[in-house]
Amino acid sequence: MRLSGPKDIEWIAAELHCHTVHSDGRFTVESLLECAKRYDLSLIALTDHNTAAGVTELSPALESKYVPVIRGIEWTAYYGHMLVLDADRFVDWRDVTKDGMDEKIREVKENGGLVGIAHPFSVGSPICTGCCWEYTVSRWDLVDYIEVWSVGFPSIHRGRNQRAVDMWQSLLDEGYHIAASYGKDWHFEVDEKEPWGCTYIAVNGSDSDLPHKVKDAIRMGRTMVSMGPRPVVVAHAEGMEILPGDTVREGSDVSLSVMIDGDYRSEQWSKYGFVPESAKVIGRFGAVIAKIDLDGFNPAEIVFKAKKGHFRVVFSGYVMDKDCEIAFTSPYYVNSSEEKQ
Amino acid sequence: MEERILFSSESVLYEDSTNNTFYYSFYVPEGCKRILIDFSYSPDEMEKGDLRKEKVKACLNKYMPPPYDKELLALVWAGADFSDFPLHNLITVSIDNEKGEYIGCAHRHQSHQVHEISRDRASYGFQPDPINEGLWRIAVQCHAVVTPSVEVKTIIKGEF
Ligand SMILES: [Zn+2]
Ligand SMILES: [Zn+2]
Numbered sequence: 001m002r003l004s005g006p007k008d009i010e011w012i013a014a015e016l017h018c019h020t021v022h023s024d025g026r027f028t029v030e031s032l033l034e035c036a037k038r039y040d041l042s043l044i045a046l047t048d049h050n051t052a053a054g055v056t057e058l059s060p061a062l063e064s065k066y067v068p069v070i071r072g073i074e075w076t077a078y079y080g081h082m083l084v085l086d087a088d089r090f091v092d093w094r095d096v097t098k099d100g101m102d103e104k105i106r107e108v109k110e111n112g113g114l115v116g117i118a119h120p121f122s123v124g125s126p127i128c129t130g131c132c133w134e135y136t137v138s139r140w141d142l143v144d145y146i147e148v149w150s151v152g153f154p155s156i157h158r159g160r161n162q163r164a165v166d167m168w169q170s171l172l173d174e175g176y177h178i179a180a181s182y183g184k185d186w187h188f189e190v191d192e193k194e195p196w197g198c199t200y201i202a203v204n205g206s207d208s209d210l211p212h213k214v215k216d217a218i219r220m221g222r223t224m225v226s227m228g229p230r231p232v233v234v235a236h237a238e239g240m241e242i243l244p245g246d247t248v249r250e251g252s253d254v255s256l257s258v259m260i261d262g263d264y265r266s267e268q269w270s271k272y273g274f275v276p277e278s279a280k281v282i283g284r285f286g287a288v289i290a291k292i293d294l295d296g297f298n299p300a301e302i303v304f305k306a307k308k309g310h311f312r313v314v315f316s317g318y319v320m321d322k323d324c325e326i327a328f329t330s331p332y333y334v335n336s337s338e339e340k341q
Numbered sequence: 342m343e344e345r346i347l348f349s350s351e352s353v354l355y356e357d358s359t360n361n362t363f364y365y366s367f368y369v370p371e372g373c374k375r376i377l378i379d380f381s382y383s384p385d386e387m388e389k390g391d392l393r394k395e396k397v398k399a400c401l402n403k404y405m406p407p408p409y410d411k412e413l414l415a416l417v418w419a420g421a422d423f424s425d426f427p428l429h430n431l432i433t434v435s436i437d438n439e440k441g442e443y444i445g446c447a448h449r450h451q452s453h454q455v456h457e458i459s460r461d462r463a464s465y466g467f468q469p470d471p472i473n474e475g476l477w478r479i480a481v482q483c484h485a486v487v488t489p490s491v492e493v494k495t496i497i498k499g500e501f
Binding site for chain 1: 359360361362396397400401403404405409428429431433435442443445446447448449450463465466467468469480482484485487
């Protein structure tokens with residue numbers, strides 16, 4: 001069964017956090033791209049620690065043979081790791097102080113880059129230097145995304161992941177618009193014993209110039225985070241189809257057709273035994289606005305009234321016989337009726 | 342082909358040096374075709390023992406608070422033996438050319454690193470550069486010193 005909306009949108013699978021031999025990965029640039037294609041990913045972001053040297057190896061020929069690439073870097077600073085995608089020029093990470101990250105983020109944004117906070121609750125120094133986010137940020141309005149799920153089986157290994165989701169949720173509750181991403185933090189290919197995820201990103205139209213389309217989509221908040229399968233959410237409000245990142249008015253009737261796509265990239269995840277059980281609409285402060293049981297990979301309908309703040313769709317079920325979350329969308333935002341659109 | 346030493350330094354970093362960047366300038370004369378960087382630090386990791394175990398536990402306790410990591414923390418409190426858990430020093434270098442442009446960095450656990458930069462090729466982590474005459478800069482990023490002190494040696498040579 002397929003669900004499709006009127007918008008000419010395709011949700012593609014991307015891995016937004018990758019390393020190569022240019023930092024501490026074992027992938028060469030080409031082997032990373034080859035692996036990404038084999039894993040049915042449509043795009044990757046190359047984000048080596050503190051270097052963009054890998055980017056000099058990219059070419060249109062290489063990218064068309066394998067997958068297109070967003071040029072990036074992972075700021076591997078002393079009190080946090082930050083993903084910077086497609087900035088027009090290098091912004092120096094070396095002199096950032098614990099209180100100085102706002103200024104750096106502003107500089108990256110002024111140069112056209114996207115800013116994402118990587119694995120904010122990983123174990124930090126000295127076990128993993130700078131891996132836990134400890135920078136003071138007040139300009140969360142400039143942050144495009146947070147890597148709320150990372151590495152293997154994120155909804156079971158809750159330590160860093162649940163804390164990251166909670167942090168994201170409270171920023172959303174404060175009124176910030178921030179997309180979510182998954183990061184495999186890919187360094188080399190391993191025989192995966194546990195499911196791993198990807199970020200699904202909504203892009204318009206054809207495959208041409210995918211990196212820029214993906215960049216725009218992340219900026220607009222059009223992402224979904226999954227442990228593998230692609231969620232499908234066709235949302236309508238105020239007579240229009242809406243996507244994550246869009247804003248509707250408080251009190252609007254929202255109708256959702258939701259399902260987990262049982263076919264897309266199934267070679268990558270079906271071996272882990274996914275059984276979708278429910279879809280929930282989560283609002284401000286984690287309130288459950290609506291919930292519906294799912295019959296496996298079949299679609300279901302949810303109708304509710306938009307409440308002020310934001311809402312997102314969360315899919316749960318069983319994976320490897322464990323009761324856990326499977327995927328979720330980035331938020332849809334809700335303006336209170338007095339506010340102008 | 343002639344090889345000349347452009348810069349060398351031996352310094353000591355301490356635990357308190359952690360989370361700081363130390364910058365050094367070096368002069369690249371006209372006609373230099375290739376820059377070779379030999380960077381090393383020692384010791385590489387903290388010796389096995391109670392002190393190391395305590396450091397590992399303290400780090401896990403700090404970054405894995407309950408309730409999220411109850412099970413893992415239980416291991417910590419139950420006296421799980423972290424004797425074999427290694428703790429490494431991590432010091433990396435980055436290079437800027439004479440225009441102040443960032444040439445790259447080799448961010449990996451490797452206590453002895455040899456890099457080269459020339460017009461046509463560069464070691465992993467660095468971008469090729471035409472190598473112009475002027476004051477270049479090497480930055481030593483001290484991500485972690487877990488030993489009481491660490492000796493850092495840098496030798497930069499130019500090929501003409
Ligand atoms: Zn990282
Ligand atoms: Zn990383």
